[in-house]
Amino acid sequence: xxxxxxxxxxxxxxxxxxxxxxxxxxxxxxxxxxxxxxxxxxxxxxxxxxxxxxxxxxxxxxxxxxxxxxxxxxxxxxxxxxxxxxxxxxxxxxxxxxxxxxxxxxxxxxxxxxxxxxxxxxxxxxxxxxxxxxxxxxxxxxxxxxxxxxxxxxxxxxxxxxxxxxxxxxxxxxxxxxxxxxxxxxxxxxxxxxxxxxxxxxxxxxxxxxxxxxxxxxxxxxxxxxxxxxxxxxxxxxxxxxxxxxxxxxxxxxxxxxxxxxxxxxxxxxxxxxxxxxxxxxxxxxxxxxxxxxxxxxxxx
Numbered sequence: 363x364x365x366x367x368x369x370x371x372x373x374x375x376x377x378x379x380x381x382x383x384x385x386x387x388x389x390x391x392x393x394x395x396x397x398x399x400x401x402x403x404x405x406x407x408x409x410x411x412x413x414x415x416x417x418x419x420x421x422x423x424x425x426x427x428x429x430x431x432x433x434x435x436x437x438x439x440x441x442x443x444x445x446x447x448x449x450x451x452x453x454x455x456x457x458x459x460x461x462x463x464x465x466x467x468x469x470x471x472x473x474x475x476x477x478x479x480x481x482x483x484x485x486x487x488x489x490x491x492x493x494x495x496x497x498x499x500x501x502x503x504x505x506x507x508x509x510x511x512x513x514x515x516x517x518x519x520x521x522x523x524x525x526x527x528x529x530x531x532x533x534x535x536x537x538x539x540x541x542x543x544x545x546x547x548x549x550x551x552x553x554x555x556x557x558x559x560x561x562x563x564x565x566x567x568x569x570x571x572x573x574x575x576x577x578x579x580x581x582x583x584x585x586x587x588x589x590x591x592x593x594x595x596x597x598x599x600x601x602x603x604x605x606x607x608x609x610x611x612x613x614x615x616x617x618x619x620x621x622x623x624x625x626x627x628x629x630x631x632x633x634x635x636x637x638x639x640x641x642x643x644x645x646x647x648x649x650x651x652x653x654x655x656x657x658x659x660x661x662x663x
Contacts, residue, residue, distance in 0.1 A: 414636035421630035433637035443638070446621040447645075453535055453606075453617055454599040460539035461595055465546025466588065470580075472547070473554040487548065489541045498608030501537040505609075530612040534605050541605075542598070546591045553587035554580070589657040593650060600646050618642055 414433055418426035437443050472483055504510050505523040513521055523533040557580060565575045603619040622642065626635035
C-alpha cells in the first residue's frame, strides 16, 4: 500500500515537473482574465450606473449632483423616447422575422444533396464577415435612385428608398436581413443535420406528406437551436446602430441606440444617457428571459 502511494505521488510530482501545476495555470490564465473582466466590463457598468443618478454633463466642468431617480422618471414619461422604442421594436420584428425565414429556408435547400454544397455554403457566409460600415456604404449605393441596381432590377425608376420616411426603416431591415440570415442558416444547418434519418424513413413508409413531415418531425427537432438563433439576433437587432446611422438619417429610423448616442455625445446629457442605457439593458434582459423560458418549454416537449 505504501509503495503504491509513493508511486502515485512520484508520478504526480513527475507530471508536475514536466508541465505547469494547477496553481501556475490559475495564476497565468484565470486571474488575468478575471482582472480584465473587472477592469473593462464590470467597472464601466458600475461607474455608469452611478452617473445615471446624477445630472452630470461631460461637456462642462461642473461636478455631478446626485438627483436620485429623476433621470429615470423623466425618460419613462418622455413620449419621444417611447417613439424610439416603438421604432426599435418594429425594426426588431421585421429584421429577425426576415432573417429566420430566409436563413431557415436556405438551410432547408442546402440540407439536400446538391453539387458544390460546401462552396455555396461558404459563399453565403460572406455577408456576415464584412464590417457594418462596408455593408452600409455598399447598400447605400444599391439603394441610390439614380444608379442603384435595385431600382433598375425591380423597374422602380427613381423610387427613393432611404429618403422615403415610410420605407427607410424597411430598407435598413432588408440590409440587416441580407447580412445576418447566413448566421441563422448556419445554426439551422447544424440542427437539420442532427435530425435522425430513420424518422424520415419511417414517415416515408407511412406515406406522410411533406407538410406533415416538416411540421411533425423537422420543425420540432430544429426548434431549440432555431430559438437560440432568434435570441442572439433579437439582442443584436435591439442594439443596432451602425446600419441605421450610415444608411439614413430619417426620424423614422431613429432607433433607441441612435437616440442614446445623440443624447450622450451631441446633447452631452451624460447622466441621463446612462439612465437610458440601463433602461435599454433591463428591456433586453427581460426579452431574453422570456425567450429562454420559451426555449426551455420547447426542449421539454
